[in-house]
Amino acid sequence: MLDGATLVFVEVRTRGNPLGGGALASVGAAKQGRLLRAAAEFLAAFPAHAQRNCRFDVVGYDGHVSAARCQWVRQAFEAC
Numbered sequence: 001m002l003d004g005a006t007l008v009f010v011e012v013r014t015r016g017n018p019l020g021g022g023a024l025a026s027v028g029a030a031k032q033g034r035l036l037r038a039a040a041e042f043l044a045a046f047p048a049h050a051q052r053n054c055r056f057d058v059v060g061y062d063g064h065v066s067a068a069r070c071q072w073v074r075q076a077f078e079a080c
Contacts, residue, residue, distance in 0.1 A: 007052040014061040023060030
């Protein structure tokens with residue numbers, strides 16, 4: 001998505017049971033690496049966006065669908 005001139009890659013995670021850290025904690029180093037590779041492939045496929053600033057956000061939903069708690073973390077991690 002675009003937030004002004006910034007290209008934002010958003011990972012959405014859900015966990016019915018928040019044990020183990022919940023949805024946000026499920027985006028560890030391995031998942032971040034996969035997201036970075038996916039972003040690089042996107043930018044290679046759409047070079048018009050290659051000069052934009054990029055940001056990685058994570059949206060997490062914890063709990064059962066009818067009462068899930070949503071958290072949106074902007075700039076959840078940095079591209080190395």
